[in-house]
Amino acid sequence: MKKLLSIAAGFALLLVVEYAYAVPSFARQTGLSCNVCHSNPPELTAFGRDFKLRGYLLTAMTPSDKVGTSKSLLLSKYIPLSFMILISNTTFQSNAPSTQNSAVGFPQQLSLFLAGGIASHFGALAQVTYSHSSDTFAMDNTDLRYANETKLGGKELDYGITLNNNPTVSDLWNSTPAWGFPWISSESGVSPIAATLIDGTLGQDVAGAGVYSMWNKHLYAEVSAYRSEHEGGPVPVNGAGFQYNISAAAPYWRVAWQQTMGVNYLEVGTYGMAANSHPNSVTGPVDRYIDPSFDFQFERPFGANLLDAHGTWIHESSNLGGTFAAGGAAVLDHTLNTFRVDSTYHWTSKYSATGALFRTTGTADPLLYASAPTTGSQNGSPETAGYTVQFAWWPAQNVDIDLNYTGYTRFNGASMNYDGANRNASDNNTVYMALWLLF
Numbered sequence: 001m002k003k004l005l006s007i008a009a010g011f012a013l014l015l016v017v018e019y020a021y022a023v024p025s026f027a028r029q030t031g032l033s034c035n036v037c038h039s040n041p042p043e044l045t046a047f048g049r050d051f052k053l054r055g056y057l058l059t060a061m062t063p064s065d066k067v068g069t070s071k072s073l074l075l076s077k078y079i080p081l082s083f084m085i086l087i088s089n090t091t092f093q094s095n096a097p098s099t100q101n102s103a104v105g106f107p108q109q110l111s112l113f114l115a116g117g118i119a120s121h122f123g124a125l126a127q128v129t130y131s132h133s134s135d136t137f138a139m140d141n142t143d144l145r146y147a148n149e150t151k152l153g154g155k156e157l158d159y160g161i162t163l164n165n166n167p168t169v170s171d172l173w174n175s176t177p178a179w180g181f182p183w184i185s186s187e188s189g190v191s192p193i194a195a196t197l198i199d200g201t202l203g204q205d206v207a208g209a210g211v212y213s214m215w216n217k218h219l220y221a222e223v224s225a226y227r228s229e230h231e232g233g234p235v236p237v238n239g240a241g242f243q244y245n246i247s248a249a250a251p252y253w254r255v256a257w258q259q260t261m262g263v264n265y266l267e268v269g270t271y272g273m274a275a276n277s278h279p280n281s282v283t284g285p286v287d288r289y290i291d292p293s294f295d296f297q298f299e300r301p302f303g304a305n306l307l308d309a310h311g312t313w314i315h316e317s318s319n320l321g322g323t324f325a326a327g328g329a330a331v332l333d334h335t336l337n338t339f340r341v342d343s344t345y346h347w348t349s350k351y352s353a354t355g356a357l358f359r360t361t362g363t364a365d366p367l368l369y370a371s372a373p374t375t376g377s378q379n380g381s382p383e384t385a386g387y388t389v390q391f392a393w394w395p396a397q398n399v400d401i402d403l404n405y406t407g408y409t410r411f412n413g414a415s416m417n418y419d420g421a422n423r424n425a426s427d428n429n430t431v432y433m434a435l436w437l438l439f
Helices: 002-015 025-030 046-053 197-201 321-325
Strands: 038-040 081-092 103-119 122-131 136-152 155-164 206-215 219-228 250-261 264-277 287-302 305-320 333-347 351-362 384-396 399-410 430-438
Antiparallel strands (some): 206 219, 305 333, 384 399
16 A cells, blocks of 8 residues: 555656746757657657758758858757756565655756757767766767768668767667657566677777768668777776677678658668777777677558557677676577567657566576575576557647656566576666656
């Protein structure tokens, strides 16, 4: 009963919010409302995908200032800045030993965005974020783009260059990790013991550059290369204290086909990454990873409403020579598989309901996935599976109130006593409530 009262009180607190009149900088610069580009931020509509493809620019910018006799300075009349505040409360099925339940983030996250046109053919989405859990400001997802267009085979060809700090952050679809569901989530929950390299593991820990193109509005292709940069670490990079230190450069690829069939929209594609990494050093034995992955996105409108679905499957093969030599793994060769699928129904631009399933399986290793209270695996298995149900209400286009329930059927290799300290998978179930403000 106390738990239910705590949940109800937390949710009631989140409902006390004044109407926010300002909108983010993309909308200010373009004069378009948020739902032109987003069905449910950060989900992109067809217009939003095209806007990102073209370098976060709606049209070519017009001169608004001159320096001396130069006519090359093209500035937007709006400063492309916006803010995001995320306030949250997380309630656990069973709180971890010696911790309180109902973890509040006030704020969980505070972000400043430089987002929009910088110059003709050049735009940016750069995010700096304060995190409650680390009590620090740090660079977050960032994508700088040059974009242009020409003709190839008599068909339209959009092309560009991307500079970014997270593999898949440059992608146009919500079926790849950087922008995939859940779009917001708790920082307070217990995280599974294993994740593939491309599934957010390198986010903000690398810097990369690449080229991309969209031919005839159907075929998208991107090739990039990444190096470790270790935000907050020593410069030059020495690798100490960091599990992943990319040797030379790590290639990333993305190929996708999008097709409209009547009112239906479908995207299918592949993406992936390969990397050689020195654990905790920049020399010596390496761990070798390759992550071929597949994805899809489906959309179908029903009048003013919309049904969409996303899915991704990642298969990671690795040879952990460096980790094995350091005594951190009992097995040299590993696989790790992650599958996720989600579907959302949007009622106009006000309400949405989402259901999602997820599962990770892989090679058991009692050293790599060691036993530890709450966070470990008693049997050395990385297997985790569960589901998420989420409801969202947008009283205004820049105000979001979310209620999310995540349940686990297996966690770190088992349903019962997964950590060897009598903690069950369902003990990590969470109720997550969030107030998301963008202005």
